Amino acid sequence: MTISNPQTMYEKLWQTHLVEAADGETPLLYVDRHLIHEVTSPQAFANLRFHNRPVRHPERTIATMDHNISTRSIKIDAAGEGAANQLRALAINCKDFGIELFDMGHKNQGIAHVIGPELGLTLPGTIIVCGDSHTATHGAFGALAFGIGTSEVEHVFATQTLRQNKAKTMKIEVKGQVGAGISAKDIILAIIGKTGSAGATGYVVEYCGEAIEALSMEERMTVCNMSIEFGAKAGLIAPDQITFDYVEGKEYSPKGDVFEQAVVDWKNLKSDTDASFDAVITLEAKDIKAQVTWGTNPGQVISVDGAVPSPDDFSDPVEKDSCISALNYMGLTAGTKMTEIHVNKVFIGSCTNSRIEDLRAAAGVVQQYQGQQVVDTVEAIIVPGSYRVKEQAESEGLDKIFTDAGFQWRLPGCSMCLGMNDDVLDEGDRCASTSNRNFEGRQGRGSRTHLVSPEMAAAAAITGHFVDLNA
Amino acid sequence: MEKFNTHTGLVVPLDIANVDTDQIIPKQFLQKTERVGFGVHLFHDSRYLDHAGTQENPDFIINKAEYKDASILLAGENFGCGSSREHAPWALQEYGFKVIIASSFADIFYGNCINVGLLPIKLSEAEVEQLFKLSADAKLTLKVDLPNNVITCGELSFKFSLNEFQQYSLVNGVDSVGWTLNKLDTIKAFEAKMPAWQ
Structure with a gap:
């Protein structure tokens, strides 16, 4: 009988997505979901065209218009010509490369990190990337989610993979229950106040403890969203029944037997009891104020x-x-x-x-x-x-x-x-x-x-x- | 990507911690669909006195005549924190920087620099401090030798290291997408084993 070493959730996500770790090369990870928007994608598409390369998995790629759109009008040029150029370029690129786009006024349009979860595009146990540093939001589901630059957007387009060095792991435990009127935003700001704005540089953070488990999915998203604000590569929260209930029945989430099997797999994602982290930080929830x-x-x-x-x-x-x-x-x-x-x-x-x-x-x-x-x-x-x-x-x-x-x-x-x-x-x-x-x-x-x-x-x-x- | 071998250049010291990507290239300049046209907007809010960017701020160190030809940026800790915008390294590169030296970088920014061929070098806090002192005393020129992982300045030398593949990619100007596309069979084999829900 072999006894496997206890693993953190991050290590499990890493292992299940490791395509190759060749000698002398940075490990290659599989990307399940790629969210794109108008600001950080045009130069990546341009390079694909230059090299005559297709998007390998357009069906794993979803586009939305969010960063520079007007909030007063759904007209594409309502926020100026520069914005309109990028929005038009996104529409053309999505059409040419076969990518589904939620454009101006579409019922599914919205901020990438809001629509991913609400449409069931965000699933536990997956790797999700986007050319935006707040991609860490999706970590609330137990997905390894992080922001990437435009060269990496191009790499994901062409290969559906990404080269990543393994990060260190940090556990942030928030013990007990927060007081009445204390929000998820207060929790994450208190955490960043404690660590400092670069306190987790080089780490993937896992949030845990009673106060985290008690949060709704949307509150968990608020916590994970700001992981980058103290330098973390990504933030994770172990998926539980709250997560599964949220995901079930969403437009793009798995259905029927496939969903049932997914839940079985997702239940194994949480860090093993004896897993060790490179750093541990503890907060008492009762001490957190607005x-x-x-x-x-x-x-x-x-x-x-x-x-x-x-x-x-x-x-x-x-x-x-x-x-x-x-x-x-x-x-x-x-x-x-x-x-x-x-x-x-x-x-x-x-x-x-x-x-x-x-x-x-x-x-x-x-x-x-x-x-x-x-x-x-x-x-x-x-x-x-x-x-x-x-x-x-x-x-x-x-x-x-x-x-x-x-x-x-x-x-x-x-x-x-x-x-x-x-x-x-x-x-x-x-x-x-x-x-x-x-x-x-x-x-x-x-x-x-x-x-x-x-x-x-x-x-x-x-x-x-x-x-x-x-x- | 262009190959990076050695580079000798003048250092401009920017002794500020936590310089974020919004400071490196503010958002109003991200509305381009090309990779060029960002250098003129580098450090816009510090570099120019007016919003339109017509009036240089003479107090901002990068604007000082003696640093006009600088190609090595000596920066404070946690340089490049904030957003994932690759426009930040594009702007630094287009301005004329080849190398950035700091005691720490934000993760995404660091990776973006490597991917565009701008060399980010991590030195210890004490070494960075020493370089700041040297550059305060006199104009400082450094020779950066990437294949040998060493920075030299007269008698002084500073060793640095990069991840093995990143070093190889920079020195050889590797097309990273093309490199991975050579592994398509391995990727397909991985996909064949993925569970249905994934």
Whole structure:
């Protein structure tokens, strides 16, 4: 009898996708699903044409228009000529190479990382790639999912494989249960606050513990989505009954006996009990409070009941310098209470927080303010992650709750998360944003971003400042 | 991809940690369907005083006359964090950089650099610190020898390493897609054994 070594989920995913590990070559992994969009694919298609190479598995490839589309109109040129050129190029490329495309106004259109899961394109036990760093989102299903560059997009097109060095493994355990009103966004921001913005560089992270197991699929997606924001190659959560129930019956998910067999296989994915990780980090869920970023990377984050830190709070010289430049860019003074920071823009959306549960949570907070309007110093937009999310929200009357309170209800897309369309902040604007990056200039040159949960963003829209909703 | 053998060039020190891809090439310049036209927008928000990019920021180190011909970027830790946009290495390369040296890089960015033939070199924090000091004292020229994995500067030398295949690919200018397409039979054999749901 042979006893196999205990394996982590990552090692199992690696092993089941290893096509070849030839001497002197980087291992070759099989890619099950390739999501593409208009911004990072055109140069890859151009190279295919140059070499006269086909897309090997167009049926494993799905395209959506998301990054630079307008949220006010479904017209392809509504966000400018540059955007329109890329969108038209995507349509032509998909037609020429036989790839299914969810184009402007299609019922399945939306942000790649929102539509993958909701259509059943995202399955446990698979490798999923996309020319976008937030591909880690799909790790919520126990899929190894990560962002790739355009040269790699081309490699996947032509071969359905990718060369990857094996990453180190990190286990992040969140013990116990979070308090009332604490969202998945608060959990992941608290994790990044603890590790720092490069704390998991070189690692694939597995999130586990009671607080993670208790999350819905959409909440798990929010957690995994931001894995890249502390440097991780990918984030994983072990699939369980919550996962299987979510996947079952989706448009593209396996049906009947094939689904039954899949579930049998998926149940074996979780890390073995004695599997060892290269690093382990533990958090107590009860200590996690509502989070707001104060700086210019997602690791510069603090509880809403705290105050803007001072450079003197950091002993590490690099962190100290980063704090000085962040405070300068953000126009903040050390010691200012987070609840005293006023915003003039609010963005609820992005692949982090634009799903139906996010919109319900935000609408719930709006309702708590009983008829109060978005304060007149604030402009607040809500951008659902997909047409399906939009339709669902409208069927529940959430759009009405928002518009009655003075929020703008927009069309789906990536929107102000990166501001590639016309949803851009002006210089000096301060935004409460449910997105994933607070980098300098991310939402517009000279603009200031505070990353928060949908609940916090909704409260900031009504009151004009951050609020400790659990106080 | 062009072969990378040795390169001798002037170093420009950019002593900032966590330089992200939005800083390297802001999103408004990603709306192209070609691989060219990004160099002029490299570090746009720091490099130009105005949004249109007509007025150079004289305080930004890369704009200083003595560094105009720099081809080696000495960078702070966690260089290239953020998005997967390959436009970042394209912009660096088109501007004229051949080599980037840092104590750490973000994973996706690092891989993207290799794939476009821009050499990312990881040195220890102490070595990077030493290079920053040297470049602060005087203009610093380094010779980067990829086949022998060594950087030299007069008497000084710094060893570095790359993954074996990445090194081979850069030195030989390997067409990585063509390389893998030679293995199509192996890939097909793998596909034949995949479960139905996959």
